[in-house]
Amino acid sequence: MLLDIDYNSKENRIYIYTTKKIIKKDFKPYLYIDADKNTINKFIDEEEPQLKEYITAIERVKKIIINLNDIENPYKNRTVEKTLSKITTDHPKDIPKLRKLQKIKANQRLANFPNGKIGTTYEHDIPFTKRYLIDNNKNIDLLNYNNIPDLKAVSFDMEVHFKDREPEPEKDAILMTSFYSHDKKINKKIKKVITYKPFEHESVEIVKDEKELIKKTMELLKQYNIIYTYNGDNFDFPYLKRRAEHLKIPLNFGENHKLKLSKGGMNLKSAISGIVHIDLYPIARRTLNLTKYKLEDVSKELFNIEKLEVGHHNIVPLWNNNNPKLVEYSLQDAEYTYKIGEYFLPLEIMFSNIVGQCLFDISRMSSSNMVEYLLLKHSFNKNYLAPNRPYGNEYQNRLKEGYEGGYVKEPIKGMHDNIVSMDFRALYPSIIISYNISPDTINCPCCGDTNDKILGYWFCKKKIGIIPEILKDLIERRKNIKDVLKNKNTTENNKDDNNKNNNENYKLLNYEQQSIKILANSFYGYMAYPRARWYSKECAEVITHLGRAYIRKTIEEAENNGFNVIYADTDGLYAILDENKNKNTNKENILNKTIKFLNEINRELPEKMELEFEGYYKRGIFITKKRYALIDENNKIIVKGLEFVRRDWSNIAKKTQKKVLNTLLKEGDVETAKQIIKDTINDLKNLPQSKIGESPGGDKKINPKDLIIYKQLTKDISEYSTATPHIAVAKKMRDRGDRLKIGDVIGFVIVNGSSPISERATIPEQATNYDANYYIDNQVLPPVLRIMEAIGITKDELKNNNKQITLDNFF
Known part of the structure; x- marks a missing residue:
């Protein structure tokens, strides 16, 4: 059963990592070109002779081509069978060189070739290992939860030394690494923190120095099939690699298990050959709808657990004082990462099985990307030629095209x-x-x-058509699963063991139907x-x-x-x-x-x-x-499009709106809803000026933390031309050493003053002297006014206590 796949460039072979062994396969990269063999050879001889050394074979093959253009032409077949040249080479790195055959097609010198012309190249941009899985999809036994082997999984997190700036691997040491696992065979939880300072904690293993810490970390990780991290692609593994290089330590995860870093869009991908690294951060962003996507936010959403808070700026003081709170914080990071990993793993395995790509890649794919690889697999099986991705003007022209969307009453x-x-x-x-x-x-x-x-x-x-055919199969498959699930609900067995097995089987089938629904x-x-x-x-x-x-x-x-x-x-x-x-x-x-x-x-x-x-x-x-x-009927409230399910409002705005909605929906009590708004305004005006994290004291109902407003970084800080509150605060955070990247959510508080809002935006833990009027006029009132005005209450009525409002006013 396939666990991972990799290309070994030294041996020029595909390595298939199963749960039991490594299988080495010979597989040659190729592309297709719309030109005959004689034309290609003549062109190479006269125009690009250096290409000859990269070609090992030219084979004429028949493929079905989908004509995506000329839609208006009713005489043009949408699919045509065409004979193309399949050009094979020895190394994947040679494929981009062979694309020169396409790049020169507009050159006037092609007039020298009257018997043919160099045409479009196809399927030149499918990554090599993915190409292998597509071509061999009927012979590959992918991970499947219906017959899954025992996989050993561990979560990994680390803390590094940094203060007042972004940490640098060449300067800042790794202080500790933490691990969490659960041996299901013996039902034993494994918790470990490796460090080189004495901390009083039962999970600590003390080593000689940082070099020994890195070696121990590698020894431990290579024992597992799956490694869970949270942002390990962009931080943990790249930092570990560069730090090991700086200390001149070979980063060895075992024979045939190399750590490889590669670029994937705006982010890095950190892969260890034969071990599945699952970074849960992109999965959480793809799957969940949250204000922020820090580890503590995802843990709270999925498991309703509060994680120990330690700001990055507090790590060094805790380290210097040998404070066991740092160990517990790091261990919690590992534990909650593991829990999130186990939560998402079944769904990702189902995606992998349906789409036909390995777990490492699936866990980093968007749903559109999964659809494309499902189409590529199906096309290969039907002998269709995959259309090329758009580039240049073609892509720009597509961006300009528009049409009417769904109906909304x-x-x-x-x-x-x-x-x-x-x-x-x-x-x-x-x-x-x-x-x-x-x-x-x-x-x-x-x-x-x-x-x-x-x-x-x-x-x-x-x-x-190709898309209806795939969808028909998916929907039939999901319907059959849902019928089974329905039967399982009505035929529960009385025996405990059978109940347990039935429940486990039910969960797995439910994961499968969920994955099919998302894809469809x-x-x-x-x-x-x-x-x-x-x-x-x-x-x-x-x-x-x-x-x-x-x-x-x-x-x-x-x-x-x-x-x-x-x-x-x-x-x-x-x-x-x-x-x-x-x-x-x-x-x-x-x-x-x-x-x-x-x-x-x-x-x-x-x-x-x-x-x-x-x-x-x-x-x-x-x-x-x-x-x-x-x-x-169960008093569950469902909210769509209102502020307390959006990230760009403070908690005081969300909580006030939530209280108002609860009162109106559960009790139909408009007067109480009005009073909630008035009380919030009064509480804001009388809120003591305490720092974020400190108790407001007395009988006040507003926590200063509820004043934090959140905004996402959609581009690099340096690319913003206008001064906005979250960018002003992001620059202050960067200057003190916080690690910030595109996609991060910045929190800020608005304090009193007469200067522009962006100049009064402050890092939350440094904020005092809150601007109560700003929060009343810009945070509390706008979202609740939308609700109250929808049921006939004006802003003036909210300020007037004399008029009594009942449900009879609205029906």
């Missing part, structure tokens, strides 16, 4: 009771399958006389993505057009059946019973009518499309498009 503002939600199950994937929408089926010459044109386009009715829902976005190989603005445009048509038709049918649709967005709607058409609008009646309506409308929909009952809600508040809040 303006909500009926206010508070509503007894709400049902209905949505289409996988609307866009269902549309793609039902209408056979794909770049290789659009405007095919065989079906051009059809009357079923959509926006002037039509789709082949005789041959299924990513195909529409992929076709609309300007950098996609299988890009098609026309297909994406048709999909959203049909989506709008179906949701509008559903709204019309719902209202004809006695519902009042209060909001709709892309693939779902919220409705109440129309009082003018229904004598009884209570819960029982609306649920009965909903079931009857769903049965009727689903009989009219295409086979793969289904409108489903999503949920019943006791009450909801609808404000504007994409901004609303609901409460279900």
